[in-house]
Amino acid sequence: MSTFAPAQTEFRAVTLPDGVCRRLAAVGRDCDATLDDVLLAVFQVLAGRWSGPRDLRVIGSVSGAALVLPAGLSGSVRFDELVRRVRQAGSRPARPDAALLFTPEPDGGRFGHRPEIVGPDLVESLAEGYTRLCEQIAAGCSVRLADLDVLGPQLRHDLVHGRNSTTTNYPFAEDCLHQLVERQADQCPHETAVTFGPDRLTYRELDSAANRLAHHLIALGVGPDVAVCVLLDRSIDLVVGLLAVLKAGGCYVPLEPSYPASRLAFMAAETAAPVLLTRSDLADRVPAAAWTVVTIDTDREQIAQQPSHRPASTVTPDNLAYVIYTSGSTGTPKGVMALHRGVVHYLAWCGWKYRAHEGTGAPVHSPVSFDLTVTGLFLPLVYGRTVTLIPEDEHPVVGLSDRLADDADYTFVKLTPGHLPLLAQCVSESATTAAAGARWLVVGGEQLTAEQLAFWRENAPHVMVANEYGHTETSVACVMECRPAGELTSSPVSIGRPFWNTQLYVVDEELSLVPPGVPGECLTGGIGVTRGYWNRPALTAEKFIPNPFGTGRVYRSGDVVRYLPDGRLEFVARLDRQLKVRGFRVEPGEIEARVMAYPGVRQAVVAIRQDHRETPRLTAYVESAQPVSTKELGAFVRELLPEYMVPESVITLDTFPLTPNGKIDHSRLAGLDLVR
Numbered sequence: 125m126s127t128f129a130p131a132q133t134e135f136r137a138v139t140l141p142d143g144v145c146r147r148l149a150a151v152g153r154d155c156d157a158t159l160d161d162v163l164l165a166v167f168q169v170l171a172g173r174w175s176g177p178r179d180l181r182v183i184g185s186v187s188g189a190a191l192v193l194p195a196g197l198s199g200s201v202r203f204d205e206l207v208r209r210v211r212q213a214g215s216r217p218a219r220p221d222a223a224l225l226f227t228p229e230p231d232g233g234r235f236g237h238r239p240e241i242v243g244p245d246l247v248e249s250l251a252e253g254y255t256r257l258c259e260q261i262a263a264g265c266s267v268r269l270a271d272l273d274v275l276g277p278q279l280r281h282d283l284v285h286g287r288n289s290t291t292t293n294y295p296f297a298e299d300c301l302h303q304l305v306e307r308q309a310d311q312c313p314h315e316t317a318v319t320f321g322p323d324r325l326t327y328r329e330l331d332s333a334a335n336r337l338a339h340h341l342i343a344l345g346v347g348p349d350v351a352v353c354v355l356l357d358r359s360i361d362l363v364v365g366l367l368a369v370l371k372a373g374g375c376y377v378p379l380e381p382s383y384p385a386s387r388l389a390f391m392a393a394e395t396a397a398p399v400l401l402t403r404s405d406l407a408d409r410v411p412a413a414a415w416t417v418v419t420i421d422t423d424r425e426q427i428a429q430q431p432s433h434r435p436a437s438t439v440t441p442d443n444l445a446y447v448i449y450t451s452g453s454t455g456t457p458k459g460v461m462a463l464h465r466g467v468v469h470y471l472a473w474c475g476w477k478y479r480a481h482e483g484t485g486a487p488v489h490s491p492v493s494f495d496l497t498v499t500g501l502f503l504p505l506v507y508g509r510t511v512t513l514i515p516e517d518e519h520p521v522v523g524l525s526d527r528l529a530d531d532a533d534y535t536f537v538k539l540t541p542g543h544l545p546l547l548a549q550c551v552s553e554s555a556t557t558a559a560a561g562a563r564w565l566v567v568g569g570e571q572l573t574a575e576q577l578a579f580w581r582e583n584a585p586h587v588m589v590a591n592e593y594g595h596t597e598t599s600v601a602c603v604m605e606c607r608p609a610g611e612l613t614s615s616p617v618s619i620g621r622p623f624w625n626t627q628l629y630v631v632d633e634e635l636s637l638v639p640p641g642v643p644g645e646c647l648t649g650g651i652g653v654t655r656g657y658w659n660r661p662a663l664t665a666e667k668f669i670p671n672p673f674g675t676g677r678v679y680r681s682g683d684v685v686r687y688l689p690d691g692r693l694e695f696v697a698r699l700d701r702q703l704k705v706r707g708f709r710v711e712p713g714e715i716e717a718r719v720m721a722y723p724g725v726r727q728a729v730v731a732i733r734q735d736h737r738e739t740p741r742l743t744a745y746v747e748s749a750q751p752v753s754t755k756e757l758g759a760f761v762r763e764l765l766p767e768y769m770v771p772e773s774v775i776t777l778d779t780f781p782l783t784p785n786g787k788i789d790h791s792r793l794a795g796l797d798l799v800r
Contacts, residue, residue: 140232147262157211163228199270199634292624300464302370332432337368339430346374351395355379355402375444378493441465459658466599483535485509489520525550528561536564540786548579559584568592573615575726585610593619599652626650640687649678744771
């Protein structure tokens with residue numbers, strides 16, 4: 125053993141019942157193999173289940189010879205076939221840096237593990253899973269690998285039911301989104317609903333203006349589940365327009381004025397919207413189509429002739445509220461159809477958690493085509509607070525910093541992790557006031573690190589941070605970690621636990637549950653799951669599947685997550701960012717987590733980079749105030765990760781480039797200079 129085990133390896137022995145060992149030896153004889161071969165095959169199955177959607181580097185040791193066992197196995201393979209493969213595997217030299225090392229013994233076996241990677245809790249789970257697998261295989265070796273159960277009934281019940289005990293009666297359950305705003309117009313008609321520079325509307329004024337426009341839209345054929353394209357920048361007209369579409373029973377489709385005309389034309393054509401709601405100076409940004417164009421400014425007098433009372437509507441919570449287009453993996457955008465019920469459920473949860481009736485409201489600095497904006501735009505209106513619109517001609521972060529520094533006492537600010545370091549730079553001169561300018565920082569869209577919150581830890585440690593996790597396909601968000609900024613000192617920040625009426629399952633490629641601590645794809649079920657993709661039945665069926673563990677549907681997120689020991693969830697990586705390095709499958713998130721632990725690194729992105737006439741190389745893009753040496757960072761990463769996961773080059777940036785939605789712009793990283 126000592127030949128293959130590094131000095132820091134610890135061991136855990138597993139003793140199997142005598143009868144199990146005898147039956148496993150018989151399995152070996154039937155496969156023309158030894159008991160050692162059978163136990164190594166069991167270990168390979170176990171390692172595959174525990175490695176998640178990647179290859180965990182594991183080593184089996186027999187009579188002093190190392191067998192490097194690939195963990196990735198098809199679930200359709202039968203166990204007896206696997207035993208024959210192990211029997212045929214030859215030994216080869218192996219570096220002593222395996223996360224797991226297994227040695228079969230006549231009475232069971234021994235696990236060697238690196239404690240900094242595989243902790244004691246996980247080792248105990250491995251030992252239990254190993255014993256359970258051996259008992260099942262002893263009862264019949266022709267079983268498919270996918271049918272082997274490593275969990276046991278108690279743990280399975282906990283993962284399916286215990287951690288998803290979220291059923292809750294919530295307010296507004298049978299209301300539509302616009303009806304919640306109407307309730308505030310009745311309760312506080314003279315309070316300010318929306319401000320935009322010097323302009324403002326009270327709740328009564330907002331309600332009346334939206335009612336008139338809604339009557340106009342109904343006359344043009346708008347009704348339940350009818351799409352209305354809205355091409356407006358941030359303005360009071362935008363808020364009136366969105367509310368009017370909802371009151372008319374329709375669903376709004378936000379068209380971002382800065383998008384290319386071809387993209388806008390595609391969205392308009394796919395939704396077959398009968399109406400375009402816009403302004404005269406924006407109308408020519410989208411090609412002509414078979415619709416009626418309503419220009420709010422030039423049609424203002426005609427709209428004003430409509431009645432100011434609320435229109436009758438047959439819309440229900442199970443009708444569409446909006447269709448937001450997101451990028452598609454095929455290069456064609458896809459429209460996510462969000463229901464009133466899911467959006468209202470999300471806002472009701474946020475209102476309870478963020479105490480939305482306190483504070484002054486929220487600023488809105490992001491595009492309405494980004495569902496992050498749903499929170500800032502509608503949550504204040506649902507609770508009688510004020511929406512402060514930041515004009516398009518202001519840089520969103522600069523505009524946000526100016527308002528935070530003005531002692532605003534906002535209820536919350538919604539933004540991405542990428543916005544945080546930029547915001548900290550902008551408000552440095554009025555640090556204490558600006559840091560406390562919002563009672564809550566609601567963060568979403570990307571992985572959040574403790575380094576990004578350093579400014580708030582220092583200047584306003586009492587400010588609450590909500591790390592929201594979710595997707596447009598699950599009505600904005602469905603999971604949240606909530607703690608004061610001063611307590612968030614380690615990275616990455618957990619994504620927490622599910623919302624009300626939400627079910628989360630962490631599964632492998634076969635949609636089988638994985639044990640706690642093991643990375644797997646996140647499936648999301650519950651009230652927030654949307655209807656699917658507009659006019660894409662095949663894609664909808666692929667991503668929204670019947671719940672394999674209950675009723676209803678679940679959304680296949682493509683996100684890799686894992687359970688932490690305390691039951692909270694941690695985001696690991698995206699399945700579709702998986703890389704191949706010299707034949708090894710690599711999840712960049714695992715390397716990024718290590719790189720971000722390097723002193724001075726605030727954020728990190730790891731990708732394959734190929735320059736002109738150069739072979740592809742694993743590259744780390746790091747956000748740091750000081751240049752980061754490739755050699756020194758490589759030595760640091762090499763302490764915990766195998767050689768093939770060590771970046772070959774480093775690019776240091778003061779700040780990462782961001783997309784208009786505030787996420788890291790990966791496409792702009794390719795042309796940057798290397799620091800060797």
